[in-house]
Amino acid sequence: VTSLYIKAGDxxxxxxxxxxxxxxxxxExxxxxxNGGIIWVQDTFRVVRDENDEILYFEGALEDxxxxxxAEEKLRKSKERFERVIAQAPIPMAxxxxxxxTEYFNHKFVETFGYTLEDLSQAEQWWSRIYPDEKYRALVKKAWEKELAKAxxxxxxxxxxxxxxxxxDGEIRIVEFDMMPLGDISIITMNDITEFTKAQKELKSHLDQLISQNRINTALSASLNLEKLLDIILEEVERLLKFDAVTVFLKEKNGDLTIAKATGEACSFTGRTFPIEExxxxxxxxxxxxxDDAQANSRFLKWDDTAISIRGWMGLPLIVRDLVVGYLTFDSRAPRAFSPQDADLAESFTPHIAQAIYNARLHKEIQENLQQLETLNTITGALSTSLDLDNLLELILEQIRSVIHLDSGAIFLYEEDKLRVAVDCGIxxxxxxxxxxxxTKxxxxxxxxxxxLILNYAQKNVDFQNWGINKNIKHWLGVPLLARDEMIGFLTLDSHDIDIFYSNEHVNLVQPFAFQAAQAIYNARLYERVIKDSNEMEKRVQERTEELQNFVNLTAGREIRMAKLKETITKLRTQLIEAGQIPAADDPLRYPN
Structure with a gap:
């Protein structure tokens, strides 16, 4: 029997x-x-005694x-978890x-709204304190009771x-309420959406800005022509802001500003250029x-005497890749015409305007570069037909100067076991x-x-050598001259300006030209060799011709002498015969033919 009990002492x-x-x-x-299984039992026992009141035995019954x-254990644990969930829930609950x-508030409720259970334990305390405005309280209470009855x-x-x-503490918060009836209690969850609501409003405002930006972007993407683009910019900003005049200033390479486009009274200044300090x-x-009032700002009045009609004014930078490419200004005859919200709206689309202007100016610059390349191709064609090497090399450096920044430069050509400076400029x-x-390294x-090879800050490079210049060269570009995969020399370009670097863009620009120049140099050298070989061949032909002429002359003289000798011998033989003497020898000329 003892083995039935699991817990000692039961x-x-x-x-x-x-x-x-x-x-x-x-x-229990x-x-x-x-069989070894463990169960819970509930027992009922009583004592059975004899007539002497002694215990005879115990009797009873066990129920599984x-x-x-x-089930009760699970319910207990579930209740504990439920209480912990409510207590530690990340949203306010009651x-x-x-x-x-109110029977209970969790920690998040107290943390979010500041009230404790003592503050709002009764229903009337709840309604009067969290809805202090009587009209609003009545409206909310009526709607809540209706919804509660339905639930x-x-x-x-x-x-x-x-x-x-x-x-x-008196602060008003925007809250989502949900309630779930649960037997004789109700669970209310409260989600503070104040920040979310603010974010939604900001998002809507941002969405409105995006719509405006999209319209501007669509319009701006329609053209890369700078003049047409400026017209589009002025047309689009008029739809977004109220003003009397708007001006687009473009920054030049030297830092000065040019009024590229304007409306209203500012139109008369279009094309004017002046230092930004003015x-x-x-x-x-x-x-x-x-x-708010431009007339109260001395810096504003200094730049133009005719600006006296401008009161409200707003100016924004046009920035692309951390570079200021220009400015956009708005003028109004009314003071305090522009608000921070106007500034926010304008700042939402000025980056797109700046990018469009940057692209248009870049496109214009590319077109100009293409024109330069066309000129370069024309020059390259001329180079390919020029065979005078000295003139050719001078022309190469001169034309490269018009294509790429070049303060000094040189062309080095291989000649046997040496490297000779064939031509230089700016040195x-x-x-x-x-x-x-x-x-050389x-x-x-x-x-x-x-x-x-690009060497920016060339003086710091241990392998760099100054070709006749001490300290002027700041940046250096070396380009190989290859003809038919043969290295015939090098083209070197020097920048003396610390702010003007060489880059892969410069390499890409000068590389085709260097290739054509190398071919032209190769052709000129080949031509020189052909001329030299031709001259040598002509000299050898002349010498051989003279040798042949001498031989011909010798042969012709011998035939003349033989004829005269024959004639003389014949006369002598005739004279001997007439003298009655017979020649002892046969006639050697008997068979002259």
């Missing part, structure tokens, strides 16, 4: 209770079954209550009773109600500047004709890769 405690009380009812404990006990009184009838939660409630734009940094004294070792790098 049997002894049960017997002790029986001896004291004679009857034990609904005593764990016991072990014959395992399912009930386990538990209310059927009469409307109670259907056994479902209420539809979300959005209300403005007053915190304990204008009110000098006080603009990266944000919009608003003048004083000239290094033309100077000879350098064929192998700097040129070997170019020769090895057969690609251009």
């Amino acid at each position: 049997r002894e405690r049960l017997l002790s209770n029986l001896e004291k009380k004679e009857l034990v009812k609904k005593h 404990m764990k016991i072990q079954q014959y 209550v395992t399912e009930r006990v386990e 538990i209310t009773l059927p009469n409307g009184d 109670s009838e259907s056994g479902t939660q209420t539809q979300t109600q959005i209300r403005e409630i007053t915190r304990k 204008t009110a734009l000098n006080m603009i940094d990266t944000k919009a500047v608003i003048l 004083s004294p000239s290094v033309k004709g100077q000879v350098f070792p064929r192998e 700097l040129f070997n790098k170019i020769k090895k890769t057969k690609s251009s």
